[in-house]
Amino acid sequence: MTELLTSAQMRTIEQAAIASGKVTGLELMERAGQGVVEAVFEEWPELAQSSHKAVVLCGPGNNGGDGFVIARLLRQRGWAVEVFLYGDPAKLPPDAKVNYERWGAGGGHVHRDWETIYKAEQALRLHMLGASITVDALFGTGLTRPLGTLHNELWHAFDLDTGPIHRLVSVDLPSGLCGDSGRLLGMEKFAVQSEAKGVAPSALAATLTVTFHCRKVGHVLAQGPIMCGKVVTKDIGLSSGPKLPSVVTILPKGCVFDVQAPFSGCIAKGTGHKYTHGHALILSGLSGKTGAARLAARAALRVGAGLVTLGTPHEAVTEVSAQITAIMLTEIDAPEILTRVLSDKRLNALCIGPGFGVERAGEFLPHVLAAKRATVLDADALAALAESETGFADLHENCVLTPHAGEFKRLFPDIAAKLAEPPTKGPAYSKVDATREAAKRAGCTVLFKGPDTVIASPNGRCSINAAVYERAAPWLATAGSGDVLAGLITGLMARGFAPHHAAETAAWLHVEAARSFGPGLIAEDLPEELPKVFRALGA
Numbered sequence: 001m002t003e004l005l006t007s008a009q010m011r012t013i014e015q016a017a018i019a020s021g022k023v024t025g026l027e028l029m030e031r032a033g034q035g036v037v038e039a040v041f042e043e044w045p046e047l048a049q050s051s052h053k054a055v056v057l058c059g060p061g062n063n064g065g066d067g068f069v070i071a072r073l074l075r076q077r078g079w080a081v082e083v084f085l086y087g088d089p090a091k092l093p094p095d096a097k098v099n100y101e102r103w104g105a106g107g108g109h110v111h112r113d114w115e116t117i118y119k120a121e122q123a124l125r126l127h128m129l130g131a132s133i134t135v136d137a138l139f140g141t142g143l144t145r146p147l148g149t150l151h152n153e154l155w156h157a158f159d160l161d162t163g164p165i166h167r168l169v170s171v172d173l174p175s176g177l178c179g180d181s182g183r184l185l186g187m188e189k190f191a192v193q194s195e196a197k198g199v200a201p202s203a204l205a206a207t208l209t210v211t212f213h214c215r216k217v218g219h220v221l222a223q224g225p226i227m228c229g230k231v232v233t234k235d236i237g238l239s240s241g242p243k244l245p246s247v248v249t250i251l252p253k254g255c256v257f258d259v260q261a262p263f264s265g266c267i268a269k270g271t272g273h274k275y276t277h278g279h280a281l282i283l284s285g286l287s288g289k290t291g292a293a294r295l296a297a298r299a300a301l302r303v304g305a306g307l308v309t310l311g312t313p314h315e316a317v318t319e320v321s322a323q324i325t326a327i328m329l330t331e332i333d334a335p336e337i338l339t340r341v342l343s344d345k346r347l348n349a350l351c352i353g354p355g356f357g358v359e360r361a362g363e364f365l366p367h368v369l370a371a372k373r374a375t376v377l378d379a380d381a382l383a384a385l386a387e388s389e390t391g392f393a394d395l396h397e398n399c400v401l402t403p404h405a406g407e408f409k410r411l412f413p414d415i416a417a418k419l420a421e422p423p424t425k426g427p428a429y430s431k432v433d434a435t436r437e438a439a440k441r442a443g444c445t446v447l448f449k450g451p452d453t454v455i456a457s458p459n460g461r462c463s464i465n466a467a468v469y470e471r472a473a474p475w476l477a478t479a480g481s482g483d484v485l486a487g488l489i490t491g492l493m494a495r496g497f498a499p500h501h502a503a504e505t506a507a508w509l510h511v512e513a514a515r516s517f518g519p520g521l522i523a524e525d526l527p528e529e530l531p532k533v534f535r536a537l538g539a
């Protein structure tokens with residue numbers, strides 16, 4: 001697991017490092033600028049071979065300060081650099097001001113015709129023609145409000161005459177993107193236009209984003225990936241370790257983790273007989289609807305549960321039994337029978353929802369929850385939960401809810417409405433905030449699906465399994481893929497994984513299996529691909 005930082009956490013870390021006396025803000029800014037230049041040459045080695053032209057757009061804060069460092073370093077390599085400053089040089093923060101002055105002292109000119117936006121637009125167009133890179137150092141973690149007219153003009157300057165910029169390098173965060181939520185502030189108008197044109201929802205959608213120390217939450221959530229292009233993280237000497245031992249301990253509460261590969265030791269099966277690895281019960285729907293539960297059962301078995309049983313209604317027994325081998329079957333026609341079946345304490349994890357039927361789920365739910373087993377509530381069980389009179393009262397800490405956006409809205413309408421509101425100031429309400437609030441209210445782990453799957457638990461623990469950038473898995477958008485995920489979580493909980501850990505691990509494996517299989521994937525392929533993923537992990 002690596003941490004994903006909020007803007008406030010990043011500021012705290014920087015301030016602690018500066019306060020420790022081991023580094024100055026100016027040194028950090030120099031390393032940040034160097035990091036960007038390095039990343040540019042790593043990304044486009046041909047640019048390191050000779051001198052080129054760059055346009056650097058600097059803002060009124062320290063992000064702009066990084067821009068002045070980049071401009072100076074490129075000029076030292078013989079590049080022609082045009083710098084635009086949005087803001088008053090007299091009001092720049094101290095470190096940015098020093099770098100503004102260094103740029104000037106070296107003979108660098110600063111265009112400041114932003115006040116007359118029309119002129120700036122013309123100037124930009126003129127200078128961008130022939131530039132090999134454009135650097136966006138307007139705003140980073142200090143963005144507090146929408147870009148407003150500045151963005152309108154950039155939109156015209158970038159898009160209309162010169163066409164989209166093919167190498168737009170963003171410093172820390174694309175300007176306008178909230179670092180905590182991955183949402184663009186005040187861009188609804190452009191979102192509509194860009195959707196119609198099939199382009200990114202902002203003029204400042206980057207080709208390459210270079211961030212410092214750690215990725216920020218906003219890089220992986222919501223519009224973050226489409227805005228950042230590719231994210232490269234550069235170390236600026238803030239890493240924990242002997243150099244700055246205090247840094248880790250001051251990290252504020254509310255950390256968000258990036259789900260990483262599970263340790264092979266945790267996923268590998270230890271010694272023992274089948275019951276040592278748990279017994280999962282997956283409740284099946286009526287005939288014609290049993291496929292979803294069979295997919296979940298197969299996934300639970302492949303992920304290592306010792307035994308898996310499908311609780312099947314009598315009328316579907318022929319359909320189910322014709323299609324299973326290692327998976328067992330027991331007849332469960334009514335909620336009372338389920339309660340009887342669950343008197344066998346070896347059945348230690350349950351899954352209800354896939355293909356189950358909303359009405360039936362409503363009847364079974366009280367019995368399922370009264371059993372207090374590790375339980376995954378998915379699909380129809382979530383719809384039934386949203387309609388139930390008791391609401392979340394019967395949920396317990398060993399439950400995992402796995403809503404997609406539509407199900408989340410039904411379960412938590414007010415939270416979903418808050419998340420849907422167009423953001424007007426930073427930091428904006430995020431999917432992390434929404435999932436944390438939902439988990440607290442439900443009193444159990446919530447896995448809110450999407451390319452940016454967020455997993456939160458009532459104790460505040462939160463993780464993001466981002467299937468974006470190099471981990472994009474568009475083939476997962478296929479019928480039955482959610483059933484497999486529910487089965488994976490159930491199987492891992494049967495093996496004794498705690499709910500949050502099971503949800504994280506399952507979400508990670510789900511994406512890896514899809515990526516390993518690749519194009520043409522259908523849900524049946526996911527469980528069958530797991531052995532390959534495990535072998536690659538060394539499990």
Ligand SMILES: NC(=O)C1=CN([C@@H]2O[C@H](COP(=O)(O)OP(=O)(O)OC[C@H]3O[C@@H](n4cnc5c(N)ncnc54)[C@H](OP(=O)(O)O)[C@@H]3O)[C@@H](O)[C@H]2O)[C@@H](O)CC1
Nearest residue numbers: 028029032061062063139140141142143144145146147172
């Ligand atoms: N700290 C460090 O040691 C290091 C920091 N580093 C770099 O610094 C960046 C963070 O710097 P930062 O905190 O100065 O914030 P930044 O994003 O430059 O903007 C703040 C300014 O913009 C203004 N403003 C905001 N929104 C606006 C809008 N829509 N339209 C107009 N104005 C707006 C805001 O005004 P205010 O809200 O205060 O009125 C304020 O004046 C970080 O991303 C990284 O690149 C690296 O060098 C490593 C070392």
Ligand SMILES: [K+]
Nearest residue numbers: 136139171173
């Ligand atoms: K930026």
